[in-house]
Amino acid sequence: xxxxxxxxxxxxxxxxxxxxxxxxxxxxxxxxxxxxxxxxxxxxxxxxxxxxxxxxxxxxxxxxxxxxxxxxxxxxxxxxxxxxxxxxxxxxxxxxxxxxxxxxxxxxxxxxxxxxxxxxxxxxxxxxxxxxxxxxxxxxxxxxxxxxxxxxxxxxxxxxxxxxxxxxxxxxxxxxxxxxxxxxxxxxxxxxxxxxxxxxxxxxxxxxxxxxxxxxxxxxxxxxxxxxxxxxxxxxxxxxxxxxxxxxxxxxxxxxxxxxxxxxxxxxxxxxxxxxxxxxxxx
Amino acid sequence: xxxxxxxxxxxxxxxxxxxxxxxxxxxxxxxxxxxxxxxxxxxxxxxxxxxxxxxxxxxxxxxxxxxxxxxxxxxxxxxxxxxxxxxxxxxxxxxxxxxxxxxxxxxxxxxxxxxxxxxxxxxxxxxxxxxxxxxx
Numbered sequence: 001x002x003x004x005x006x007x008x009x010x011x012x013x014x015x016x017x018x019x020x021x022x023x024x025x026x027x028x029x030x031x032x033x034x035x036x037x038x039x040x041x042x043x044x045x046x047x048x049x050x051x052x053x054x055x056x057x058x059x060x061x062x063x064x065x066x067x068x069x070x071x072x073x074x075x076x077x078x079x080x081x082x083x084x085x086x087x088x089x090x091x092x093x094x095x096x097x098x099x100x101x102x103x104x105x106x107x108x109x110x111x112x113x114x115x116x117x118x119x120x121x122x123x124x125x126x127x128x129x130x131x132x133x134x135x136x137x138x139x140x141x142x143x144x145x146x147x148x149x150x151x152x153x154x155x156x157x158x159x160x161x162x163x164x165x166x167x168x169x170x171x172x173x174x175x176x177x178x179x180x181x182x183x184x185x186x187x188x189x190x191x192x193x194x195x196x197x198x199x200x201x202x203x204x205x206x207x208x209x210x211x212x213x214x215x216x217x218x219x220x221x222x223x224x225x226x227x228x229x230x231x232x233x234x235x236x237x238x239x240x241x242x243x244x245x246x247x248x249x250x251x252x253x254x255x256x257x258x259x260x261x262x263x264x265x266x267x268x269x270x271x272x273x274x275x276x277x278x279x280x281x282x283x
Numbered sequence: 284x285x286x287x288x289x290x291x292x293x294x295x296x297x298x299x300x301x302x303x304x305x306x307x308x309x310x311x312x313x314x315x316x317x318x319x320x321x322x323x324x325x326x327x328x329x330x331x332x333x334x335x336x337x338x339x340x341x342x343x344x345x346x347x348x349x350x351x352x353x354x355x356x357x358x359x360x361x362x363x364x365x366x367x368x369x370x371x372x373x374x375x376x377x378x379x380x381x382x383x384x385x386x387x388x389x390x391x392x393x394x395x396x397x398x399x400x401x402x403x404x405x406x407x408x409x410x411x412x413x414x415x416x417x418x419x
Contacts, residue, residue, distance in 0.1 A: 024359075025356065025357050025359050025360035025363070026356070026357050026360075027356065027357075027360060032360070035360070035364055036364075039364055039367060039368070042368065043367075043371070046371050046374065047374075050371075050374055050375055050378045050379075051378070053375070053378065053379060053382065054378040054379060054381055054382035054385075055382065056382070057379060057382040057383055057386060058382040058383070058384075058385035058386045058389065059386070059389070060386070060389065060390070060393075066314075066317055066319060080314060080317075080319055081310050081313065081314060085306070085307075085310050088306055089303065089306065092299065092302055092303060092306065093299075095299075095346070095350055096295065096296075096299040098350075099295045099350050100292075100295065103288065103291060103292060103295070106288075107288055200397065263350075263351075264351055267346055267347075267350045267351045268351070270346055270350075271343055271346045271347060271351075274339050274342045274343055274346065275339060275343070277339075278335055278336065278339040281313075282309060282310075282313045282331075282335045282339075283313075283331070283332045283335055283336075
């Protein structure tokens, strides 16, 4: 089909409007539908993130992101945001390589498209690898699950009556707002005893409470849903890469439009990450 | 349209560098605002949140308008995609309103619960007082 600009006024008569050949908004059917799919997907993600926000502000305390996400490969701890910044850059870079691939496609440069698409796929896999490491740390190292959230926040100050054998020693004091992680020994949770030193309960003995239950479910479902988008993006990128190599899109002579469409999807995944990064890690 | 291949190549490189700088800026500001960078120096939570939201919206704008090429589509297409997202403004206000109401209820419940405990304690104290007075 020729470009829309080629049509003269006479060609687009009332008769022909319903017989195909018209391109609404000057975009092809596939591209237009990709945009509307992404719009609907944006609403799905927005729904998830708004639910996260509503639940977060409804709780008296919420796990502090700088405490929860503070591990870095190689056994490093207390490195808030470091690892997730690396992840963000991996995804951002793959978005850049994707645009370059689309640009090479528009000037029908097959070699260029193949080169940049391969880099994009590697970027996507790198991101998923990072996410797998992060999930593994949270699930196996820190025992967070969909229903159990061992990351708590103190709501009053106090003094620990026992240590956890890691960083907390008996006699250590803490203030309201300090974070803690409840460790697990075998099947038992080691919820440490402490003595409250201020507020209406001063003098009472309490044990560390688990953090808001919804946190684990929200984290795994939202980042998981995003990761699933990345995974399906990689699969589609590979399928389209095979088609590019086979020369299918050279035949079509439409400036590798299929690469442009998967490009839209890939940027959308990056766009969603901007907001997941915002609500889960930055605020 | 009207931009050559070399121009758009340069432009994309510029955009990715800006996006990278904003991301680093976000991380540094978040760490500073929460007191991780300079000991004792931090900002109120809402200031950090507001700056983060503005920076994220700038990033979203760059991704959608430049990388996804929406800036160069016909106005009708742009409107049909961007206008529906305005519904989210309402959704955010409504659900956050609801969320803060849940918080009020939770606070109320925990307040009432603690009141019952205090009442018991008072009762116990009263009985003790009775016995003491009886002695005299």
